[in-house]
Structure formats: structure tokens, C-alpha cells
Amino acid sequence: MFKKFDGIIVDEVICYEETVKMKLPKDYKEFLLDTNGGQFIDEIHTFWVDELKENIGIDVLFGFNQVRSLCLNSWYNEYGEELPEETIIIGNSINAGLILLIWQDDWKGVFLWDHCLELEQSTEEDCLYRISDNFDLFFNSLQISA
Numbered sequence: 076m077f078k079k080f081d082g083i084i085v086d087e088v089i090c091y092e093e094t095v096k097m098k099l100p101k102d103y104k105e106f107l108l109d110t111n112g113g114q115f116i117d118e119i120h121t122f123w124v125d126e127l128k129e130n131i132g133i134d135v136l137f138g139f140n141q142v143r144s145l146c147l148n149s150w151y152n153e154y155g156e157e158l159p160e161e162t163i164i165i166g167n168s169i170n171a172g173l174i175l176l177i178w179q180d181d182w183k184g185v186f187l188w189d190h191c192l193e194l195e196q197s198t199e200e201d202c203l204y205r206i207s208d209n210f211d212l213f214f215n216s217l218q219i220s221a
Contacts, residue, residue, distance in 0.1 A: 076117050079110040080138045080145070087139040095151055097161045100178050103210040112138025112145065112166075119169070119220040122213065124187055126204045127196060131187060132169030133217065154190075164188075165210075172202070176210060185213040 088107055092099055099107070114135045121130035140146045150164040150173075158164070159177065165185075166174035172189035187204040189197040207213040 076115070077110075077113050077120070078116050079113040080140055082111050082139065084108065084111050084139045091139070091147060091151075094148070095155070095161075095163055097163065097178060100176070100183075100210060103165070103176060106136075106210060106214065107138065110136075110138065112136045112140070112147070114145070120217045121220045122206055122217055124204045124206055127187075127194065130218075130220065131171045132220065133174070134167045134169050136166040136174075136214075137164070174206070175203075184208050185210060 085108065088099070088104060112135070115133055119132050121132050123130055135145060137145055137147045137150060139148065143149045147163070147165070154164055154173075158175070159179070161179045162175055162177045164173045165176045168174060168187060171193055172187055172191060175186045175188050177184060177186060185206045185208075187206055189202040189204070192198070192202060194202075207216060
């Protein structure tokens with residue numbers, strides 16, 4: 076089950092877009108305004124990564140939260156300088172890295188970033204895996220693991 080975080084966050088979204096110097100894609104922005112992110116509880120939800128040929132568990136989609144580990148701003152403050160332009164960290168997987176939203180003119184989508192090299196296939200040079208072309212496709216593809 077996906078448990079939404081609480082709060083009205085219109086002002087936070089506007090400030091966040093200014094901070095990250097990026098206009099959030101419409102589908103992701105609507106998701107944030109509707110849910111403020113949230114955590115997957117009681118069941119393991121997964122997403123498929125073609126390049127890895129495996130399902131990866133998802134823990135949380137970040138929002139604007141008092142809990143540092145659940146907050147979009149905290150993740151941007153920690154990793155923003157390491158990320159390409161128009162790239163944000165939007166969530167956390169289970170033992171496989173962070174979930175990124177990249178929205179550059181010529182490169183768009185949701186990606187898994189195995190920044191800690193947890194996956195056998197990952198190397199320092201090759202640790203970014205495409206999940207989907209946009210946020211809606213990603214979120215709608217999440218499945219409850221059997």
C-alpha cells in the first residue's frame with residue numbers, strides 16, 4: 076500500500092523548482108501536489124529494470140517532510156552537486172540505489188542510480204539504469220511483489 080505524506084505543499088513545490096533550477100514535469104508535479112510523496116508499507120512494491128533484467132523493490136517517493144531522510148530538499152542538498160543539470164532524486168529503492176528524475180531537453184525519464192554500487196552489474200562508470208520515459212509510466216508500472 077502507498078501511504079501518502081500529509082500537508083499542503085504548493086509553496087514548497089514552487090520554492091523547490093527555484094532551488095533545483097528546473098521546471099518539474101507536469102505528471103510528477105501533479106503527483107507531488109496530490110500526495111506530497113509517500114512510503115510503501117505492508118507490501119513490497121517493485122519496478123522492472125530492462126537493462127538489469129530484474130525487479131527492484133521501492134521503499135519511498137520523497138516529498139516535503141520534516142524527516143530528513145524523506146525530504147526532497149535534503150536529498151538535493153546532499154547530492155545536488157554530483158547530479159547533472161535538471162536531475163533530481165525522487166525516491167529510494169530497497170538495496171539498489173536512488174531513483175532519479177532526469178528532465179533535460181535531450182534526455183528524459185526515471186532512472187535507478189546505484190550510487191553505492193550495490194548491484195553486481197554496476198561499476199563507477201556504469202551505474203545508471205533507465206526505468207521509464209516519464210513519471211506516470213514509472214508509478215503506474217509499480218507492482219506488488221509476490
